[in-house]
Amino acid sequence: MLTKKTNMKIYLVVTLTFLTSIVGFSQTSETDSISKAKIKELQFMVGNWKGTGWMMGRHGKSEFDQTERIEFKLDSTAVLIEGKGLSKGKVVHNALAILTYDKIKGNYVFRSYLPSGLNAEFKAEIIENKLYWYPTENTRYIIWQNEKEQWYETGEYKIGQNWNQFFEMTLDREK
Template identity: 60%
Template sequence: MKSVSLLLSCCLISICTFAQMGGTDQEAKEAISKLAFIEGKWKGEGWMMGQDGQKNSFSQTEDISFKLDGTALLIEGKGMDGDRTIHNALAIVTYNKKDKSYSFQSYLANGMNGKFKAELIEDKFYWYPMGNMRYIIFLNEKGQWKEIGEMKQGENWFQFFEMTLDKQ
């Protein structure tokens, strides 16, 4: 009987301790809320520069939603060329209080994944899959999702990607 009572007491203490740890990180929630401008379902067109130097067009959808009580942003994107999927990705954007920085964790259907630096600069969300590459997401004057991808060569940035999406 004493062992059952002790076991129940330990379980109750564990449950109470776990419940106290379950609060929402308000600083992270506030930082992630600054990305609300891209929340929603989006659809449109884009192009990407091929290795042959030609622009290849595609159709794109993006489904963006807040998760974990607003402390994370889930991004799901799919690019199509006719019936062929050319891009299928999932990303999770979080905020690190210690470093005061955003993190962009990306997963591709082909199994590739990575964790990348990201930042918000004057209502534009930048993420950097490589040191010499960046993607910039912002709303244009029409309220459309505009995203460009650029590569740095020397001191100059050269665009290799662009898409424009309308909110659905």
Template identity: 45%
Template structure:
């Protein structure tokens, strides 16, 4: 019994020295991630607007889009939830999580689509724009335009040229 009590006291003393160090390290890491994620704060809020996408038949199809963007986990993760409709039909329903990459300006963009497709893709923030590529030949770019609107385009690469297949413009709603 005495040995058990001694072991408990030793473990208790060890933990009392280790926990403050862990907490401080965790706090510093959290603060660094929050700072990096704050570069994307321009997206935070509720947005609504319209857009178009090119169908396989090469015809533009229009839709109404809503996006809700919120920081989660004490500002270390950005959640983007989007719903697009054409009439009553849902044409886009997705959730994405944006989290830091290893280097400055680099992020990971993890998305989940209504179709069941999901994945994590490289993203970067440069010149006031968030850019991510779900595959090498496709890129999406989001920025705030001169009117303060969410502007987003999707492009497909054919050789050395990029062709736009998607665009939406959203207004921030209170």
């Protein structure tokens, strides 16, 4: 038989567990609504895309064919990005990224994964309807939808005060 003291402890544990779950649920709901609103700003990216691009490397400019598959995930609180680039039949780019919004930091988070097992997290932000993400302090990629409703992306590195382009990609939405 349980004592009055034991019953009181059980009652307190159950009550505290219930209250904690309510508080956690309300915080999750608030976070979800903020995250959903911020992630919705990336609607222009969602879809299947196909096109071409170029990048500068050690041996000069190289061209490639590119596909991107972008979709909302986790009840529209994340964006899944899967990109694959081919040049002369060989894979030159293969990456997966997850884009979320960090309510505490007040910015987007771009986490990239490569087949080699490497992954990293980068700051991202939207400026004038363009997504900027920064692999390093002096490197940035900018993604937006151009006047032809194409996916347009550039990559730039900074020397001094000047940004210099080393990458460009133009993709059409597949129907």
